[in-house]
Amino acid sequence: MxxxxxxxxxxxxxxxxxxxxxxxxxxxxxxxxxxxxxxxxxxxxxxxxxxxxxxxxxxxxxxxxxxxxxxxxxxxxxxxxxxxxxxxxxxxxxxxxxxxxxxxxxxxxxxxxxxxxxxxxxxxxxxxxxxxxxxxxxxxxxxxxxxxxxxxxxxxxxxxxxxxxxxxxxxxxxxxxxxxxxxxxxxxxxxxxxxxxxxxxxxxxxxxxxxxxxxxxxxxxxxxxxxxxxxxxEEDDMLTIQTKAAGLFRPIAKAGDLVLENEEIAEILSPYTAEKLEVIKAKKKGRVFFVRHAEAIMEHDLIFRIIPEEA
CATH class of the missing domain: 3.40.630.10 (Zn peptidases)
Structure with missing residues (x-):
């Protein structure tokens, strides 16, 4: 060397x-x-x-x-x-x-x-x-x-x-x-x-x-x-999940988790009252490939990518 x-x-x-x-x-x-x-x-x-x-x-x-x-x-x-x-x-x-x-x-x-x-x-x-x-x-x-x-x-x-x-x-x-x-x-x-x-x-x-x-x-x-x-x-085949509300981001699912269709995978909370502003659910059954690291999140931010699997 x-x-x-x-x-x-x-x-x-x-x-x-x-x-x-x-x-x-x-x-x-x-x-x-x-x-x-x-x-x-x-x-x-x-x-x-x-x-x-x-x-x-x-x-x-x-x-x-x-x-x-x-x-x-x-x-x-x-x-x-x-x-x-x-x-x-x-x-x-x-x-x-x-x-x-x-x-x-x-x-x-x-x-x-x-x-x-x-x-x-x-x-x-x-x-x-x-x-x-x-x-x-x-x-x-x-x-x-x-x-x-x-x-x-x-x-x-x-x-x-x-x-x-x-x-x-x-x-x-x-x-x-x-x-x-x-x-x-x-x-x-x-x-x-x-x-x-x-x-x-x-x-x-x-x-x-x-x-x-x-x-x-x-x-x-x-x-x-x-x-x-x-x-x-192929990356284009992955499911992309974005937020609809802004607030505190509390992920539930982790990278590698197998999630089911409509399973809750994250919440967006009010930074002032901890009220749930949005409950984020998986669109389909799949493997969580990416989870965003962020405490505060904006509207339309990318937070998950999921590799779909057959039901």
């Missing part, structure tokens, strides 16, 4: 540049790149990458890493946002993962996206430890953008419960996953339940999934957990 300073971020008001580190394993061949945190609350994503660096260091030292392949891990490019407790870039509240492929003469996050993409472009495979654009809890899954360059079969190699295929919307065209695929990298986004907190159990699920993928591709010699049967889901 070699540690490199890939580039530096000149982020005032700090008196010195912030380095972005990369950890390389194997050869110089561009086989697999793994990207961790790009937002200031993605501590779980950074932690998974840190655990991956530790695991690969041991695997390589024991001679179980195929030297014909090259692997790059970047745990974080969002140290500045993390240091000041902001999810997005603190100066202008912009999102690095909405700036790809970047522009070296643009705004700070455009230049940062350009620096990241220069390091990640050209790899055969790419894995992003991702988070959703709103805070919440997911079932562990691997996600693909349906760009026309997608190879869904490789998504099953992670052994996670779900493989989700997303039809890109216009704003997706500036994400890392989309641009990786446009530049001919087979790209995957791995999601776990946590983002802003360290969740050891789910960090290990993601770590094992990535190592399992690498082993099945022949990059490493590794015997870990077998994983689970993977169900294929």
């Amino acid at each position: 070699t540690q490199e300073t890939l580039f530096e971020v000149n982020a005032m008001p700090y008196r010195q540049a912030i380095p972005v580190y990369g950890y390389r394993f194997g050869s110089n061949k561009k086989t697999l790149a793994i990207m961790g945190a790009m937002r200031g609350d993605e501590f779980q994503q950074m932690y998974i990458c840190a655990k991956l660096v530790k695991a690969l260091t041991k695997i390589e030292a024991e001679g179980n890493l195929n030297k014909d392949y090259g692997i790059l891990v970047i745990p974080s490019a969002s140290q500045f946002s993390m240091n000041v407790g902001k999810r997005f870039w603190p100066v202008d509240n912009t999102d690095i993962n909405r700036m790809f492929p970047g522009y070296d003469k643009g705004e700070t996050t455009q230049r940062l996206a350009d620096s990241i993409f220069r390091e990640l472009k050209g790899y055969q495979y790419g894995i992003q430890l991702a988070s959703f654009y709103i805070a919440g809890e997911f079932l562990p899954h691997v996600r693909l953008m349906n760009t026309g360059y997608t190879n869904p079969d490789d998504g099953y190699l992670f052994g996670l419960p779900y493989l989700v295929l997303r039809k890109p919307k216009p704003y997706d065209t500036t994400t890392l996953n989309y641009n990786w695929q446009v530049f001919e990298t087979d790209a995957f986004s791995v999601y776990t339940k946590a983002t802003e907190r360290l969740d050891e159990e789910n960090a290990n699920i993601a770590l094992e999934a990535i190592l399992r993928f690498m082993a099945k591709k022949g990059f490493i010699d590794y015997e870990g957990e077998f994983g689970t049967k993977t169900s294929f889901v």
Whole structure:
């Protein structure tokens, strides 16, 4: 393993540049790149990458890493946002993962996206430890953008419960996953339940999934957990549940719960009297895939996604 300073971020008001580190394993061949945190609350994503660096260091030292392949891990490019407790870039509240492929003469996050993409472009495979654009809890899954360059079969190699295929919307065209695929990298986004907190159990699920993928591709010699049967889901087939009333959000169902049609899954309460303003029910029988994390909620906010199951 070699540690490199890939580039530096000149982020005032700090008196010195912030380095972005990369950890390389194997050869110089561009086989697999793994990207961790790009937002200031993605501590779980950074932690998974840190655990991956530790695991690969041991695997390589024991001679179980195929030297014909090259692997790059970047745990974080969002140290500045993390240091000041902001999810997005603190100066202008912009999102690095909405700036790809970047522009070296643009705004700070455009230049940062350009620096990241220069390091990640050209790899055969790419894995992003991702988070959703709103805070919440997911079932562990691997996600693909349906760009026309997608190879869904490789998504099953992670052994996670779900493989989700997303039809890109216009704003997706500036994400890392989309641009990786446009530049001919087979790209995957791995999601776990946590983002802003360290969740050891789910960090290990993601770590094992990535190592399992690498082993099945022949990059490493590794015997870990077998994983689970993977169900294929198109995101457009999921049931989306939004609020009709604003107030305090009290979820009843959790991610992973099997809910029945018309079962109560959440309540919206008055912040002044605790009166029930809305009782939210499942539209159909299904598995809760996503639950929003929020104390206060607005009208028409997304709060649940449910994978429908046959009654």
